[in-house]
Amino acid sequence: MKNKTRLLAAALACALVLTGCGPRRTEPEPYPEPASSESAKTVAYVPLDDRPDNVERVAYLAESLGYALAMPEADWYRTALDGQPLNENGTQYGDMGRLYQWVLEQEAAGCDRYILSLDQILFGGLVSSRAVTAEACVVTLPDGGTIHLQKMLENMIAVLSSDPDNVVWLLDSVMRLAPTVGYQGGTLEEYNWLRDFGSLPRETLEGEQLTFEGILDSYSWGPHKENLWNQTAAEHDGVKNEEALSRYLSAREGKLTFSDLVQEILRQPGHENFRLMVGIDDSSLEDCIQKNEIAYLRQGLRTDRAGNPLDWLLAGVDDLAFKAVARMYLDETGWRGGTASVRYYGGTEDSPACDYDFQPLTTVVAEHLDLFGLTESANPLAAELQILVLTQPAEEGAGSAYCEALMRDLRECREANRPVILIDAGNGRYGTAFHEALKKEAELGWLLSYAGFLDMAIVTGTALSHGVARYAYLRNGEESETAERAFARTLADSVIKDFCYKNVVRNDLLAYIRSDLGGDPNNFWTPEIDREAVQARLERGMDSAVKDVIKNLQRSNFFALEPGGEKGWGGVALENYRFPWDRAFEIGMDIRLGVFTEPHERILGIYYQ
Template sequence: MFSFKVFLAAVLIVCMLTGLSNTPFLKVSALDEGGRDYNGVKVAYIPIDNRPVNLDRVKYLASSVGIELLMPEEDLFRTALDNMTPNSNGTTYGDRQALVDWLESVEEDCDYFVLSLDQLLSGGLVTSRWFSNTDLTLEYEIADYIISLSERKTVILFDTIMRLASTVNYQGYQITEYNQLRAYGSQPRTALTGSSLTVENIIAGYRYGENGEIITTVLDDSKIEKYLASRARKLRLIDYILDNTLEDIDFCYIGVDDSSNGINIQTNEINYIRSKIGTRGACFAATDELGLMGITRVVSLIYGGTDVKVTYYGGAEDNLADMYDFETLRTNVTTHINTLNCSISQDAELQVLVFTNGNHQTAASQLVAQAKSNLQNQIPTIIIDPTHGSGNFSLEKALIQSDIELLMLLSYSNWNTAGNAMGIALANGIGRYLYLKNSPSVTQESHEGFIKAMTFSYLKDISYKLYKFPISNPNASGTGSYKQLLGKINSSRLIAGLSPYATTSHGGVSCSDYRYPWNRDFEMTFDINVSETWDNIYKPGDVTGDGKINVTDYILIRLHILGITQIEGQALAAADVAQNGKIDALDYIAVRLHILGITLIEW
């Protein structure tokens, strides 16, 4: 980096001589005002299980916002489906007591805790749907530790309302049982209200329809007994936690797992928990994004929340989000945002663009055009596609075919359910925004974490899930391929700061070891390698990337400012010598002074 003090002095001289009035907007460190640099703040994280969405994505997010994420060994929270090797203790689920022991070992070192109750009380999401024991001695002992921890530390909890169906490929259950149990759970039950809305009344009503009749099913009674006992166990445990933590916990996320529209077996559970949790938590359609939400909730506690502008494209924002939700798309987006200590405002700097199941082609074109305009005007932008790539992937096609630099967006997702997609995108995007806006220093490690988070979303959400490119041939070509998206990623800059706005290039991304950690194609992951972010051929002033600063670089910057030619891709970061987020007279003056030997741009 060149000497900025010398550069500014020289610019002032040149400005006086030439009549230029441009002055750079310099960043003032919060440390100068007695603030704290929160880079490296420690967060203890217990995931719901070891799937990539709860493990890899959370690691990348934490890194992108300057958090040091502390986690136990994967063997302690791993789930093993049928025909998979058990954990070292011989079980197919997390080691609950070992996890508590680990928490006790890191408690003094940690500032914040983001904890999955499904993992700590049941060994993971899958077994939270399977365990049906009525002796809850161990569970209550663990709950008591969590309760006491919340009195001493900042604790964010996340849990789920048991989904309508079972887990495929666990304990012999297959898609037949999944469909049968989902159909059984979807049948309407009597809606309880007022003093009748109690845990025991909810459990007593599980077997009965809205008119008091026993609900019939093709399932044998033993499977129904186990299913209902698992629901009862889970409801009693969250009731105990809420009874004893609401005065001390920061927040409790309750995700409604795999739901449906209309009154069903979950409805009374939802209403009961909502009546109890008040403002200390939220109960909404969500599950696999909740670990990410918890991490960004920590970021919002550190830096404060922000206003967010949300714009919908397609006209279907007031329809049901998807078949797994029980509220509208707008309601679920708003809830996700509010739980991150953020509010919706039309005047906000941060913009969220949401694709909906409406006029796909027109909506996709409009959304991408707005995103492009936002980036040109230095407006931080998040894109969400909660439609599962509907309209023949019209949004993704428009995004890929545009000249938008993919890493200039703060986040993107279309993964799995509508709730998952919005939670992944909002947690990553809002977290990164708060960090870039407020942190007195933005680290290279955070840039690398951000690049990994975005690369994972683009390749898994688009190349793998939508376009179904096989992991056996990651070098295949074509629209939406890993190769195509990596090419766009590797020619993209990223936002490096927001106070003031600044961008940077990176040294390149490569991916390897595409694999299935759960032996099923839904859970694909891969390794991401980011070359040294600052170790790039494009250095400040070297627009051509030839390793030197000469008159060609000066001319290119002048022509760009005049609109005769356009500097694109990573070369833009090299042209922004003053690092003020734009290409202007300050930049070509700096290059000119360097060429004349008056000041030196140092690398």
């Protein structure tokens, strides 16, 4: 009966379209679009690095809230893996001296909003921050002079604090458990034993013992003063590279030194207009090498006189800019918080969602709710926001039941017009089944936000920052064509990359690069492979994989607070696929959009277009 109903609905929809009734697909316009004449508030932004999550996706989110990002030259914050062409400054990392000067130039020009990645400004990017050395602490300025990192940091903060109208977000990180493979000679073998070394339990430092010097001393010793380095070497068949260990521990010490310095500076009077957000990079559930670092930095977080936080320390690094943009908007618009219903499907929410998380998923979600001023409600009917989270399945054979339960609640939310933030924290355990159900039965373009591409802590921060910001904009913002189109790109980018690239096209590329080209999917330059062939394979794969998702988006309506306020998505087209780091892990792409339409209607539960 269900199939007959769908066939009838499809036939009626086709008849309506052929007779000219209902909105039709609008032709996607060229990208990039002409500069908007709408006034936008400028934010000076120095990204973590040049990956899409730190560049174009941050720009989309900012534009969807009425901001315009001012950014330095791309080469100044680019990361190059081993064997790849170097930056203009002759290195694999960003140009700290030029970035420092650029920030000062923005201040001289009158900018009063800043989101600045300290990993980039101080170390040349996230990857480089895991390999910092004493030599890197002296920075060359554009005029050929030099300055020590500490002096550069102090000067920059002093200049930005001199204007009380400035709002400055500083983004920092807790170094992950091991450095990066394929950067400055790092090998997979070295990564594995250093991560194992970093994951081993240390003595838990508390009270007067929790000092900078105490943390350094704890790096190499277990809770019973056992030598962790000898233990790791024994577990890896005697592999014991003292030089690599020394570099690793030196990098951790250098990273913690500057994180400590930033907190020390901000605690001094006159820095109330600064906000600090620290992200915890890839971690472990164990009492690992990060544990005392996290506790030490947490005790240095500031609050205002009323006890409200000025600084935050949260799981996730690649979503830091999203959270900063969203929170900046909430603060500026007088956001007073809201209520949210959080529903989990899968039964494993009380455990870390993947091997790189150090907290249960419920804790990660709760901490992000606090960041955005959301109070969790046990009654979905009374909550303003609905947060639906698919976890890894507790029972292997129950995957379809978990998906069906979520889909049922999602349909009910749509019928009742309850705004939804959708998080896929299944970590690939459902294959493509969940995505197939969403493509066929859901209205993807109606969601406030969706995330599922990266590590699960990052997925949580991404979905909540985008979703809460969108909801706040609908409540408080002035409708803008530029903002609406930016929001559409934000949502489309997240859905398409997760549904189509991560779970379909990327798997094909991994096999093709390894088996057919004899290369490394993590770096197309070592050994050098036919990059044109990889690009062609990407384009063919994406052209095929995106069809159903785009069809779904084009028959979707945008969520609206008030009944009758909806509008329909127009045409969607993709072009300029690219590999930002010449590796298969992630892609960039341009999203072309057509003019939005009148609301799409439904016939027997199916939207026509």
